[in-house]
Amino acid sequence: MLKDPRIAKFRKMLADAPNYEVWKAAALELDFLEGNAEWKEDFASDLYHYEVIYDRLSNLKQYRQQNDVERLKRALREGLHHDLGNMGNSALYTRSRVGTKHLIEEYITQVCEALDYLCDQPVPGFPVADKLQFFRDTLTSYGRPALLLSGGATLGVFHFGVIKALWEKGLLPQVIAGSSIGAIIAGILGVHTDAEIPEMLIPENHNLKAWKWRGLLSAVRGDGLMDQEELRNCLRGNIGEYTFEEAYQRTGRSINVSVSPVQAHQKARLLCGYTSPYLMVWSAVLASAAVPGIFPPVTLMKKDIQGNTLPYMPRLKFVDGSVVSDLPIERLMHLYDVNYTIVSQTNPHVVPFLSQRGLDEKLSLGNLPMHLLKSEIQFHGQGVFDYLRKRVRPELLRQMSGQLYTIMAQRYSGDVTIAPSYSFKDYSRMLANPDPAYVRQMILAGERATWPKISMIRSHARISKTLERCVRRLKQQNRRTAELRLISNADSGTS
Structure with missing residues (x-):
């Protein structure tokens, strides 16, 4: 025929x-x-x-x-x-x-x-x-539904396209969670009202200078490869001086930011209006974006009754939340009665392991071999790093194995998972400041990846x-x- x-x-x-x-x-x-x-x-x-x-x-x-x-x-x-x-x-x-x-x-x-x-x-x-x-x-x-935005460095500007597609169809959830670059975009979205979203989606309206190299010597000293002051200025310019409580009162959106404590015996935390109402949003986002080795750990900041900015839990420092909790689904279920999760997944180490149309794709005989290969890599990788984190003696190797185990053991998908298709050129842009043309390109890519999922x-x-x-x-x-x-x-x- x-x-x-x-x-x-x-x-x-x-x-x-x-x-x-x-x-x-x-x-x-x-x-x-x-x-x-x-x-x-x-x-x-x-x-x-x-x-x-x-x-x-x-x-x-x-x-x-x-x-x-x-x-x-x-x-x-x-x-x-x-x-x-x-x-x-x-x-x-x-x-x-x-x-x-x-x-x-x-x-x-x-x-x-x-x-x-x-x-x-x-x-x-x-x-x-x-x-x-x-x-x-x-x-x-x-x-209710929630939108979760993953890590992924500069590649995460794809999230803006997902947000645009959902907002235009009246489907953008009130509950927004993010880690690393996802936290940055969740923070920006969380302080903008619906009327302000069209302006928010114009790249020229944002400070896009988040990355500034400092060099290997800086990393050896513990200050990170990148200049954290550059990122801080970028975040404060794009997010403003809002606390989580103030952001919710302004927009009705519940921002949730994943962070991981540096200190031992501390669990990953979800910072939001319920758990940390007086915490500065930009401060939480800065911590969530502090990838170990790239940026130094962060002391969180809060706003007091007089409106002054002060350290919050000054003895504790926090780093990138995506390492331990890229998608805090269970916590969102408890806090907001979330029963449906929309995940925008841009992590470069995760996207290749997602099926082309996301995890809601039907498994066919044609893609069965690749599905089995991906499952085997994940299963055996978890086993190796679980063994190393429990048995090896050098502390540094044990910690690295623990982090790699956590990365492989996490859930990286939702009820609907939206992901880009990367080229080698995209990977080369991961730690570079995006120009407006690239942001527009990724916004359109995010929209096109979302449109097939709109009906569901x-x-x-x-x-x-x-x-x-x-x-x-x-x-x-x-x-x-x-x-x-x-x-x-x-x-x-x-x-």
Whole structure:
């Protein structure tokens, strides 16, 4: 059977797309030509329990039509689950380039419309304060997504493209975590409001001079190969003088930064508004970017009541968080009820071990040998370094083995993993200051790597994003109600 010549044309359009609209148009044409449009219309599949979702959808429609608020509340409160009927199965999002089964999409749309209805419509016996508690409880039980940005030195400017693609589709999570270069970009994002993001994504608006070589003699003295003052000035210029608490109050984003203590018997830490509200964001980011040997360890800085900047835990020093905790997924689950992780992975020692389309790619006979080879390298590498860190006598070798074991034993992927394809030229830029043209190139690369994952991310994140928006609206309503009550009480007191 001859292949339709239009397929090659639209695949080239996908590869060269300058924006999501062009990419989506080509992807929809390919879905039609390859028979995926018919697949989406057919509810039935052994990839998920479509009967469960169909029944839930029918109930929601019935309760809405009958205006049965009580049953609608119970259905939403008790039955919401991000993987209902296995609808989060990644295989449901690898067949088609845009969207998935229409039944799943319609169910998610109905849930979001029902949540907005309960939030915005006056309901007898369901005051604003009770609504707010209902939506808070539902959000806690349902969970929320988080975006995790890995290390990767200068190659990490790829993260900006991932952020841009998610933000443009309304899918950028409120919870952002980063380590090393990922911490730098998380810090920059965390102090910018949504209205400021377009300006944030213009390379010329940033100080891009983070790297300044000092030489081997400086490294021997323990001061690092790079000038830390140059990086500090870069961070303070791009992030500003915000604490974690102030950044959250300004943007509503929860920044989380991974750092590792230099001292023995200390565990890796996640610095954020919950754990370190008065810590300076630039200070935490500076520590997370302090790669041992490249930069010296960092003393964290905080802001006191008078607004003065002072050392925070001055006896302790911290370094690059990606060595021990590149992706602090478990900690985010505990702090923020995170149930879905989007990982932008740019670590040069990790990306070659990821499949071309990320870890959500279906394993086929064609890629089985490479998958087995990668698994064997990781398994035996862990075993070797685990043995060395426990048995060798020289302290330096033992510490190095321990760090290498930690690097190999870590989890470097999420529920969705977005990664670039590197060339040798990219690797040569790792420790060089990027120029605006290279940043724009990597932003587009990040966008193109994210667009194929948009449908999967939307299916998982849309309900939690709707819940978050409802909580924000109800907080405002509750605040206005309280203010009006105070005014009314004051007026009655003076009359």
